[in-house]
Amino acid sequence: MANxxxxAAFDAKKFIVAPGVFDMISAKVADGMGFDCLYGTGFGTVASxxxxxxxGIATYTDMVARMGRVAQGCTTPLIADADTGYGGLLNVRxxxxxxxxxxxxxxxxxDQEVPKKCGHTPGRRAIPADEMVLKIxxxxxxxxxxxxLIVxxxxxxxxLGLEEAIRRGRMFGEAGADVVFVESPESEAEMVEIGRSLGQYRLLANNVEGGRTPILSAARLAEIGYAIAIYPAVGFLAVAAALERVFGHLKAQGDSNGLPAAESYGFGxxxxxxxFPDVWEFEKKWAQPER
Incomplete structure (x- = not known):
């Protein structure tokens, strides 16, 4: 069941900051930090x-299995990427x-054509707006x-340009979407215009480090009309960088001694x-005497 x-947080006009999670370790870490929402990133999930x-290589089966496991293993609400809905109208249903x-x-x-591509990479093509309205x-x-919630x-x-993106955002909101997401505006001025034109809807900002869109503060996003900011890449970019550092140390030194404490989460x-504490308590309760 949906959480x-x-x-309720949206209805209370609370601005939502959602970290991108892509596996169960990232999800468990984020789940314990008090966020109002987690974002199940397609890029990170497919990569990991x-x-x-x-x-467009991952299938519905791939994503629902991985994202369902995240949802069931966490108490924080999860919004998950589902690409184009994996096909036509029946697939969307x-x-x-x-x-x-x-x-x-x-x-x-x-509203991309199949196969879809990451929103901050080139070569994306949009389907006719009326087709997307039917999907919504x-x-x-x-x-x-x-x-x-339908995002x-x-x-x-x-x-196709900013004007067409805003037109589609309006159509999507009128079709019943709970959150409208205009992907990859290319300046703060464009984001302000999106907020001005579509402010009657809950708007989502996609913050990708090194992507097409400037990363604004939560306060600034709320000021110009946004309701939620997702950070799909920040987690897996940090993990890749940390792994490169520690694996580089291991290759150079031949062991893991001497790594800074900050490089290790800690085995405990x-x-x-x-x-594991639950496992140990279970085993203690149901321990069988040695024969």
Whole structure:
């Protein structure tokens, strides 16, 4: 079931900051930090699970399994990437039903042609706006609970211009999307214009370090009309950098001695994070006498 606390936070006009999670370690770490929402990044999930580009290679089955496990292993509401809905209108219906049944709280679908591409990379092409409107209407009708949120993304800005992206955002909001996501505006001025033009809807800002869009503070985003900011890449970029440092040390030194304490989460902490204390208590309770 969808977690009702996320819709309640939106209704209370609370600005949402959502870190990108891509596996169970990143999800468990973020889950214990008091965020109102987690964002299940498609790029990070595909990279960590399959080791390939976020270019429409992962399937519905791949994503619902991974994101469902995250949702079930965390108490924080999860919005998860679902690319284009994995096909036509029937696929969208089944994707919404599957994500909701898996315990995910929100689904992000976009208006790209298949195969889709990461929103901050070149070569994206958008389907006709009317086709996406139908997808949104199907998604809204397919959900069991209104606490399951529909995030509708347009990738029109890069290929078709800001005016068309705003037009689509308005259409998506009118079609019933709970959150409108205009992907990759290229300046703060463009973001201000999106907020001015679409301020009647909940707007999402996608903050990708090194991407097309400037990263503004939460206060500034709220001021210009946004309701939620996602940070899909910050986690896996940090993990890759940390691994490169410690693996480089291991290759150069031949052991892990001498690593700064800051480079290690700590074996005891990771055991606790993964639930070993519960395992030990269970084993103590049900211990069998030696024969």
């Amino acid at each position: 009702p606390t996320l819709r 699970a399959l080791g390939v580009a976020d270019a 089944e994707t919404v039903r599957g994500y909701e049944a898996a315990g995910i709280t929100g689904i992000q679908i976009e 209407r199907v998604a809204v009708e397919a959900r069991r609970s209104r606490d399951f 509708a993304r347009t990738d029109a800005r890069t290929g 902490r990771i055991c606790e994070l993964m639930g």
